[in-house]
Amino acid sequence: xxTFFQLVVVGISTGSVFAIVGMSxxxxxxxxGIVNFAQGVFAVLGGLLTYSIGKHMSLPLAxxxxxIVTAFLATVVAVVxxxxxxxxxxxxxxxxxxxxxxFAEAVLLAAFGEVPRSxxxxxxxxxxxxxxxxxxxxxxxxxxxxxxxxxxxLFLRHTIVGQALVASADSPRAAxxxxxxxxxxxxxxxxxxxxxxxxxxxxxxxxxxxAYSSGLSITINGFAAAVVGGLxxxxxxxxxxxxxxxxxxLVIGYIDPQYNLIIALVVMLVLIGxxxxxxxxx
Amino acid sequence: xxxxQLDDVVVRYGQAVAVDGVSLTVGARERxxxxxxxxxxxxxxxxxxxxxxxxxxxxVRVDGKDVTGGTPAAVVRRGISQVPEGRHVxxxxxxxxxxxxxxxxxxxxxxxxxxxxxYIRAKRDVRERLDGVYALLPKLYExxxxxxxxxxxxxxxxxxxxxxxxAEPRLLAIDELSLGLAPLLxxxxxxxxxxxxxxxxxxxxxxxxxxxxxxxxxxRAYVLETGRVAIEGPSQDLAGRSEVRSAYLGGPAxxxx
Numbered sequence: 001x002x003t004f005f006q007l008v009v010v011g012i013s014t015g016s017v018f019a020i021v022g023m024s025x026x027x028x029x030x031x032x033g034i035v036n037f038a039q040g041v042f043a044v045l046g047g048l049l050t051y052s053i054g055k056h057m058s059l060p061l062a063x064x065x066x067x068i069v070t071a072f073l074a075t076v077v078a079v080v081x082x083x084x085x086x087x088x089x090x091x092x093x094x095x096x097x098x099x100x101x102x103f104a105e106a107v108l109l110a111a112f113g114e115v116p117r118s119x120x121x122x123x124x125x126x127x128x129x130x131x132x133x134x135x136x137x138x139x140x141x142x143x144x145x146x147x148x149x150x151x152x153x154l155f156l157r158h159t160i161v162g163q164a165l166v167a168s169a170d171s172p173r174a175a176x177x178x179x180x181x182x183x184x185x186x187x188x189x190x191x192x193x194x195x196x197x198x199x200x201x202x203x204x205x206x207x208x209x210x211a212y213s214s215g216l217s218i219t220i221n222g223f224a225a226a227v228v229g230g231l232x233x234x235x236x237x238x239x240x241x242x243x244x245x246x247x248x249x250l251v252i253g254y255i256d257p258q259y260n261l262i263i264a265l266v267v268m269l270v271l272i273g274x275x276x277x278x279x280x281x282x
Numbered sequence: 283x284x285x286x287q288l289d290d291v292v293v294r295y296g297q298a299v300a301v302d303g304v305s306l307t308v309g310a311r312e313r314x315x316x317x318x319x320x321x322x323x324x325x326x327x328x329x330x331x332x333x334x335x336x337x338x339x340x341x342v343r344v345d346g347k348d349v350t351g352g353t354p355a356a357v358v359r360r361g362i363s364q365v366p367e368g369r370h371v372x373x374x375x376x377x378x379x380x381x382x383x384x385x386x387x388x389x390x391x392x393x394x395x396x397x398x399x400x401y402i403r404a405k406r407d408v409r410e411r412l413d414g415v416y417a418l419l420p421k422l423y424e425x426x427x428x429x430x431x432x433x434x435x436x437x438x439x440x441x442x443x444x445x446x447x448x449a450e451p452r453l454l455a456i457d458e459l460s461l462g463l464a465p466l467l468x469x470x471x472x473x474x475x476x477x478x479x480x481x482x483x484x485x486x487x488x489x490x491x492x493x494x495x496x497x498x499x500x501x502r503a504y505v506l507e508t509g510r511v512a513i514e515g516p517s518q519d520l521a522g523r524s525e526v527r528s529a530y531l532g533g534p535a536x537x538x539x
Contacts (some may be wrong), residue, residue: 179355179388
């Protein structure tokens with residue numbers, strides 16, 4: 001039973017990262033209609049930049065800088081994906097982000113090398129709760145994911161910038177007619193989502209070393225979490241992330257570690273197949 | 283003074299010509315109708331005027347100043363707001379957020395400093411404007427917390443009009459006011475627009491398939507056919523012409539004896 005709880009605890013912590021990436025995907029999708037397949041790259045960037053910058057200064061400061069740099073790079077991705085004239089179709093944008101993800105992997109390999117990187121967690125001392133070891137880093141990840149969900153929901157519902165993002169998703173045509181610049185909206189959404197995902201990557205690296213090639217599996221897991229809420233719900237993406245993390249850990253612990261990414265893919269396909277019956281009819 | 287002036291505007295979508303050289307004017311405080319059958323290019327004319335589509339040729343002028351190819355935000359800032367066909371409210375946002383975005387939408391840009399300054403400047407009188415819109419359309423005040431998507435068709439039309447008014451337009455361009463709405467409701471909205479025009483001096487450019495509504499509400503009208511202005515003139519004259527009566531008013535081809 002201790003093993004089970006240990007796996008659940010680890011699952012919730014890795015699931016928090018999936019949740020964070022999933023919520024970022026939801027944010028971008030809701031504001032722009034684009035599924036950003038390069039989202040996981042931002043997590044990798046967060047981790048690897050923190051590692052590199054952290055060699056020269058304190059880790060928290062490095063983490064903040066890494067997040068800001070990643071958010072800026074996310075705005076570049078937004079402009080490329082949406083297009084200079086803003087006429088790119090959503091499908092074309094999606095394929096562009098796939099291209100960016102592949103391109104980014106090559107650039108990350110050249111810039112940071114192939115060695116997975118890690119650095120020290122917030123604390124080395126694990127709490128022993130009835131035989132179950134809980135790393136403080138796990139708690140931080142879980143709390144950050146929760147806080148991000150609450151923060152994003154408040155942002156979208158109660159701030160004028162958040163409402164502008166929702167408005168462009170509700171009706172791009174009306175949004176344009178009230179003078180909203182849809183490209184600005186896309187850039188803001190990508191920047192916020194990029195920063196959030198970077199934070200996820202920054203916090204993930206101490207427990208799971210991050211390499212140049214980690215982006216794809218992070219994207220897939222985040223996407224699987226987001227699909228739980230049909231790419232539309234922040235709350236369900238959070239729960240989806242936690243659930244996916246736990247299921248993956250249970251499979252890794254009790255069956256075979258090789259299966260972890262397959263779980264995400266299966267969850268994703270089943271949910272898409274199940275949801276599409278209703279969603280496509282709309 | 284001419285508020286909006288279109289000179290020989292041509293709009294193309296790929297190979298298809300939607301608007302084939304349309305010229306029209308709307309004066310300050312004037313009420314003008316644009317009627318015509320489906321596919322005549324009415325909406326394209328509006329979109330060219332509002333900066334949503336860039337004309338292939340021709341000029342769009344506001345207050346005599348050339349704004350051809352300007353962004354929708356620039357046109358809204360110059361005082362022209364459009365109420366789109368099919369209303370297009372922001373369905374998941376509350377009615378009040380829909381209205382507020384009408385005031386703030388044009389403020390957003392990527393220049394954080396200038397858009398923040400514009401936001402602060404806009405914020406000063408936005409509450410007052412909101413109260414003004416609530417005074418004009420009291421129904422919206424009752425519905426202010428409800429998601430706009432969960433209001434009736436007529437209420438959504440009010441939201442769309444109220445949202446456009448939040449930008450303090452001098453010209454309200456309305457695409458298909460009557461589409462899908464009950465006659466009584468259309469009449470109420472028409473009376474509201476008359477009041478708006480009369481007491482607040484907002485010019486109206488109405489696009490509608492219902493010629494009787496357009497003629498009763500507007501002083502002047504343009505009849506658009508296959509992308510060109512077929513007939514134009516005072517509504518009374520147009521309403522009396524046999525070809526207009528037969529095509530748009532469902533009346534007999536011969537005028538009354």
